[in-house]
Amino acid sequence: MTNILNKATVLVLNRNWQAINVRTPQEAFCMMATNVATALEIELGDGARAEALRPVTWDEWITLPIRPHDNAVHTVRGPIRVPTVIVAVNFAKVPKKRPKLSAKTIRERDGNRCQYTGALLLPEQGSLDHVLPRSRGGRDTWENLVWSSKDVNSRKANRLPHEAGLKLLKTPRAPRELPASAFIRNGHSVADWNLFVKG
Numbered sequence: 159m160t161n162i163l164n165k166a167t168v169l170v171l172n173r174n175w176q177a178i179n180v181r182t183p184q185e186a187f188c189m190m191a192t193n194v195a196t197a198l199e200i201e202l203g204d205g206a207r208a209e210a211l212r213p214v215t216w217d218e219w220i221t222l223p224i225r226p227h228d229n230a231v232h233t234v235r236g237p238i239r240v241p242t243v244i245v246a247v248n249f250a251k252v253p254k255k256r257p258k259l260s261a262k263t264i265r266e267r268d269g270n271r272c273q274y275t276g277a278l279l280l281p282e283q284g285s286l287d288h289v290l291p292r293s294r295g296g297r298d299t300w301e302n303l304v305w306s307s308k309d310v311n312s313r314k315a316n317r318l319p320h321e322a323g324l325k326l327l328k329t330p331r332a333p334r335e336l337p338a339s340a341f342i343r344n345g346h347s348v349a350d351w352n353l354f355v356k357g
Contacts, residue, residue, distance in 0.1 A: 162229050162240060169243045169342070169351045170195070176252050177339040177354045183231065183240045190216040190244065197241035200350045211353075213245060242350040254335035259298065261286050265305045267333055273304035274314075274324045283307055289330065291316040300332035 168186040170179040181189070189195035197219050201210040214222070222239050224230045229240040257263040264286055270279055273287070287306035290296035293316045304326065306314070314322040344351045 163231060165346065167229070167346050167348055168241055169348070169354060171198075171243060171245045171354060172249045172252060173245060173247055174250060175245065175354065176337075177342050177351075178246070178249070178252055179338060180342055181244070183229070186241055186244050187238075189246070190219060190241070194248070195244040195246050198243040198245060198350075200243065200353070202349060242348050243354065253338045255338055255341065256300075256335050257333055257341070259300060259303075263333075264300075264303050267300075268305035268330075271305065271327075272307040272310055273327055273330070274306055274310050274319065276327055277307060279305070279307055285311050287311045287314065289319060289326065291318075294318075301330050304330050 163184040164182050166180045166182055168181045168183055169177055170181055170186075170189075172178050186195065186197070190197055193216070196213040196215055199210070199212045199214045199219075199222065219241070220235070220238050224237050224239050230237040231240060257266075265281065265284065270281075270284070271277065272279055272284065284305050285308050287304050287310075288296040288298075289302050289304060296302050310324065314324060319326055339355065342355050344355055
């Protein structure tokens with residue numbers, strides 16, 4: 159039961175039914191019980207098309223029957239169906255966010271190319287380079303990290319690019335912020351999410 163309660167399997171929509179976040183059933187139940195959110199009762203028909211979508215308040219939700227494909231948690235009052243999608247009733251915005259700073263996202267931003275030579279690299283041929291080396295106060299930021307071939311990176315060592323006879327092809331920048339929905343992935347393959355999330 160705790161396994162189900164703590165897995166991020168509940169999609170959160172804003173009041174315009176746009177995907178904005180993912181929560182655990184435990185968090186979803188708290189949001190519903192405090193009237194911050196309503197759950198969507200979703201009936202999928204043939205071809206996973208929505209036959210019926212109905213917002214349901216907490217008081218009604220706890221009385222709904224458990225269908226064969228539903229997850230449920232067992233409580234003192236009996237089993238309660240775990241929602242797959244909830245709607246934050248007082249929230250209309252779609253928050254924006256940046257991708258997480260990581261080797262993978264730097265590599266993607268830089269198009270898998272060494273930022274000093276322009277060579278296209280396989281993931282294992284490249285590494286992160288601090289333009290201003292860490293040993294000289296360089297930080298882990300979008301503006302100070304670039305994808306570089308391992309050879310060039312070790313040749314550059316703890317020097318600035320011009321000290322090593324290198325020149326950046328372009329100035330590293332933080333990627334633009336995107337709607338939060340762009341980062342939501344259906345990692346648990348919840349069929350109901352496909353109505354609101356691509357991929």
